[in-house]
Structure formats: C-alpha cells, structure tokens
Amino acid sequence: MLVYVLNQKSEPLMPCSPSKARKLLKQDKAKVIKTEPFTIQLLHGSSGYKQEIILGVDAGSKVVGLTATTTKKELFSAEVQLRNDIVDLLSTRRQNRRTRRNRLRYRKPRFSNRVKSKNKGWLAPSIENKILTHLTIVSKVYKILPVSNIIVEVASFDIQKIKNPSISGVAYQQGEQMDFWNVREYVLFRDGHHCHGKKGCKNKILNVHHIESRKIGGDSPSNLITLCEECHDDFHKGKLKLNLKRGQTFKDATFMGIMRWSFYNKLKKLYPAVSMTYGYITKNTRITHSLPKEHRIDALCISGNPLVERLDHFYFLKKVRCHNRQIHKVNLLKGGVKKLNRAQYEVKGFRLFDKVQYQGRLYYIFGRRNSGFFDIRTLDGTKVNKGSVSCKSLKLIEKRKTILTERRMAG
Ligand SMILES: [Zn+2]
Structure with a gap:
C-alpha cells in the first residue's frame, strides 16, 4: 500500500509507505486529507525529490483504466465505471415533454433555438459526460501524484499509417511486425469483429487470414480477411471455399473514436505533456508479457512500464448522476393529482450515495425510505439484508x- 503526500501548498509529492505516514501523523508533522485514496498533507515544508511519473489512460466508453508508474513501481491504479443511463434518461425526458406539449392547443414553433444548431463542437450529451468524467479523473490523479507525462490510447489502429505506409517519424519506427499488428486491428474493425467464413458463423476466436500468401499478396488490408479459428483451419484443409472479392475500399474510420480523440485534444489544452499511442501497440505489449486483459492492465501497458512492481490493490470508481430534476411522476394519480418525484434532500440526515459504515464495513446508500430503512450496497451491487437496514x-x-x-484487491 502507498500513502499519497501533499506539501504545505497542497502540491503532490512522491507517495510514501504507510509506516512513514504513521510516524509523520504521530509526530504531528502531517494531517489526513482524504481516506480513499489515503492522502496526507505535510504541515512543515518539504519539497522532496521527484521521479518521473507516467500516467497511462485507457480511455473507453464504458470503463476507463488509469495507471501511474515510474520505471520501477506502480504508484496508482484505478478502474472507472462511466454512466450509461444518459441516452435513456434523455429520451424519456423528450417523450415526456412531447406529451406535455401535445396537451396545448397551439404553441409557436421553436426550432432554431437549440444549442445543437449553433455550436459546431456539439457532442451528444452521453459522450460529453464521458469526456468530462475522463478529465475529472485525470485531474484527481494530478492532485495526489506529481505526474510528468500522460499517455492516452486514441484509437485501436492507425488509419493514416495504413493508407500511407511511407510516413516516417518517431512513432512510425516500430518495424514490420508491429505494422502488421496495426493492419490486423484495422481488418478486425472493418469486418465488424465477425468471422467471414461459413455463413452465420459466430465463433469468437478470430484470426486474420491472408487471401493470397503473404509473400505474393502482402499485408495490405485488401489481402486480409477475418476468419474464426475453426473456419481458418477448415479452409487450409480444403474443407471450406471462401467467396472473396479483392480490392475493397477503406471503410471510413474517421468517425470512430470521436470520444477518445476529443478527450485527447482537451487534455492537451489542459496539461503540458500529453502524448498518444494506439491500441495495437498496447495489445502487443500485453500479449508479449502475457498480462491479463483488464482495463487497468492496459493502462499499465500504455504507461510504458508493463513489468514494474505492482500494487496489491486498485481503486474502483463509479460515476453517478448529480441531480434528478424531474418534478412530477409521469403518470397522474387518481383524480388527476400529480405526484412529486423529488425525494427529500435528506432523509433522516442521509443523502443518496452517502458513504456509511455498517457493522465495521463500508457501504453506499442506494435507496432511502421514510420509514428509516435504507438500501445499502457495495459498488459491485452486493446488498445487505436484502437491502433493508435501519438508518440508526x-x-x-x-x-x-x-x-x-x-x-479493491487486485486479483
Ligand atoms: Zn467461422
């Protein structure tokens, strides 16, 4: 375990061991700022020396992985679950507004007063929220660690490089084998991660097959097709004939990963040292070191130090909604009475998602009832007493x- 340390000006220093932190706290040289991740602040000046810390971010649409490393040690690791209820909530709201407006006889048309039509950088609210959460979490790490560089995976493959293999630059000197990993990732994307062998084949273990031998046809995407292991085997045994057309055009991949690119660009405006990498490189690193497929491990690979001494735990973070602004329930009660939707701000002194202790363990409040019996759970959804615990x-x-x-403990 590590304890994160801030100096008098609340700037982050290198983390220290729990025993050192205990000593500092005992001698009144520091105070506790936060319990999770455990952070202390020094009361007297100490700058300390800093090592280079690299933060790898595996950006994603459902789960984000973050891992900060030096060349020797892992210093912080987290997995963040993003909100996925926004699309649903907004379409419900749209529906409710529509039925409400339909009750009016006439209403002047309104169509040119929308943010969407005015703002060119408009992104769907669900995506906007994901990007914001990514940024918030990076800033959280910046508050507890003196990060020197952030590396973000912006896409799973590099389309520019496939279109124009002759580009040069530091990022492009990885050799032929790496180039193939890139093309392979593109071909899997182009073929929709489905086997193109037998009709309706749904096997999950996928290979990329050379239509003409590698020597003759080369590694261009037009010479490659996605097959599952079984179909690939059958083809080479002559049991399966492929119906192939060569010379497909590039499937447009520009729309792909708008979220990750936008996150990267926003990050670049906020922090001095931000660089990028591609998913095929991460995948290659993970597989060559036979590391498990997990978001925080991907982030470890992205940070460029995949073989460092790892921590025995990581932080699981879950983003939840900030407000619920719905005033009335959708369905009216008998007699046309509108039932209020808003729960009270506090019920028996507690709010939704307050962190509480029950029988020595930590939980979050997921539901409150006026009777004083609450639904408390851990973040993996485990309920206590079928979700009924007295708030007393x-x-x-x-x-x-x-x-x-x-x-959480790292498995
Ligand atoms: Zn197949």
Missing part, C-alpha cells in the same frame, strides 16, 4: 460525491 445503525463516513470510490 449507520455511521456517516463521507457525504455524497458524484464519483464513488472503493478499494
């Missing part, structure tokens, strides 16, 4: 945040 036996640990944190 709960001890408030931390007021609600929009990002919930839980420490």
Whole structure:
C-alpha cells in the first residue's frame, strides 16, 4: 500500500509507505486529507525529490483504466465505471415533454433555438459526460501524484499509417511486425469483429487470414480477411471455399473514436505533456508479457512500464448522476393529482450515495425510505439484508460525491 503526500501548498509529492505516514501523523508533522485514496498533507515544508511519473489512460466508453508508474513501481491504479443511463434518461425526458406539449392547443414553433444548431463542437450529451468524467479523473490523479507525462490510447489502429505506409517519424519506427499488428486491428474493425467464413458463423476466436500468401499478396488490408479459428483451419484443409472479392475500399474510420480523440485534444489544452499511442501497440505489449486483459492492465501497458512492481490493490470508481430534476411522476394519480418525484434532500440526515459504515464495513446508500430503512450496497451491487437496514445503525463516513470510490484487491 502507498500513502499519497501533499506539501504545505497542497502540491503532490512522491507517495510514501504507510509506516512513514504513521510516524509523520504521530509526530504531528502531517494531517489526513482524504481516506480513499489515503492522502496526507505535510504541515512543515518539504519539497522532496521527484521521479518521473507516467500516467497511462485507457480511455473507453464504458470503463476507463488509469495507471501511474515510474520505471520501477506502480504508484496508482484505478478502474472507472462511466454512466450509461444518459441516452435513456434523455429520451424519456423528450417523450415526456412531447406529451406535455401535445396537451396545448397551439404553441409557436421553436426550432432554431437549440444549442445543437449553433455550436459546431456539439457532442451528444452521453459522450460529453464521458469526456468530462475522463478529465475529472485525470485531474484527481494530478492532485495526489506529481505526474510528468500522460499517455492516452486514441484509437485501436492507425488509419493514416495504413493508407500511407511511407510516413516516417518517431512513432512510425516500430518495424514490420508491429505494422502488421496495426493492419490486423484495422481488418478486425472493418469486418465488424465477425468471422467471414461459413455463413452465420459466430465463433469468437478470430484470426486474420491472408487471401493470397503473404509473400505474393502482402499485408495490405485488401489481402486480409477475418476468419474464426475453426473456419481458418477448415479452409487450409480444403474443407471450406471462401467467396472473396479483392480490392475493397477503406471503410471510413474517421468517425470512430470521436470520444477518445476529443478527450485527447482537451487534455492537451489542459496539461503540458500529453502524448498518444494506439491500441495495437498496447495489445502487443500485453500479449508479449502475457498480462491479463483488464482495463487497468492496459493502462499499465500504455504507461510504458508493463513489468514494474505492482500494487496489491486498485481503486474502483463509479460515476453517478448529480441531480434528478424531474418534478412530477409521469403518470397522474387518481383524480388527476400529480405526484412529486423529488425525494427529500435528506432523509433522516442521509443523502443518496452517502458513504456509511455498517457493522465495521463500508457501504453506499442506494435507496432511502421514510420509514428509516435504507438500501445499502457495495459498488459491485452486493446488498445487505436484502437491502433493508435501519438508518440508526449507520455511521456517516463521507457525504455524497458524484464519483464513488472503493478499494479493491487486485486479483
Ligand atoms: Zn467461422
């Protein structure tokens, strides 16, 4: 375990061991700032020396992996679960507004007053929220560690390089084998990660097959096709004939990964040292060192130090909604009475997602009832007592945040 340390000006220093932190706290040289991740602040000046820390970010649409490393040690590792309820919530809202407006006889048309039509950089709210969460979390890491460089995976393959193999530059000197990994990742994307052998084949273990031998046809995408292991085997045994057309055009991949590119560009405006990498390189690193396929491990590979001494735990973070602004329930009660949707701000002194202690363990409040019986859970969804615990036996640990944190052991 590591304890994160801030100096008097709240700037991050290198983390220290728990025993050193205990000593500092005992001698009144430091105070506790946060319990998760455990962070202390020094009360007297100490600059300390800093090593180079690289933060790898595996950006994603459902889960984000973040790992900070030096050349020797892993210093921080986290997995963040993003919100995926936004599309649903907004379409419900749209529906509700539509039925409400339909009750009016006439209403002047409104169509040119939308943000979407005015703002060129408009992104769908669900994507906007994902990007914001990515940025928030990076800033959280910056608050506890003196990060020197951020590396982000922007896409799973490099389309420019496939279109124009002769580009040169530092990022392009990885050799032929690496280039093939790039093309392979593109071909898998182009073929929709499906086997193109037998009709309706749904096998999951995929190979990339050379239509003409590698020597004759080369590694260009037009000479490659996705086959599952079984079909690939059958083809080489002569049991399967492929129906192939050579010379496909490039499937447009520019729209792909708008979220990750946009995150990268915003990050570049905020921090001095940000660089990028591609998924095929991460995948290659992960497989050559036979590391498990997990988001935080991918982030470790992205940070460029895949073989460092690892921590025995990581932080699981979950982003939850900030507000619920719906005023009335959709369906009216008998007699046309509108039922309020808003729960009280506090029920028996507790808010939704407050962190509480129950029988010595930490939980979050997921549901409150006026009877005083609450639904408390851990972040993996485990309920306590079928979700019914008297609030009298709960001890408030931390007021609600929009990002919930839980420490987990690394498997
Ligand atoms: Zn197949």
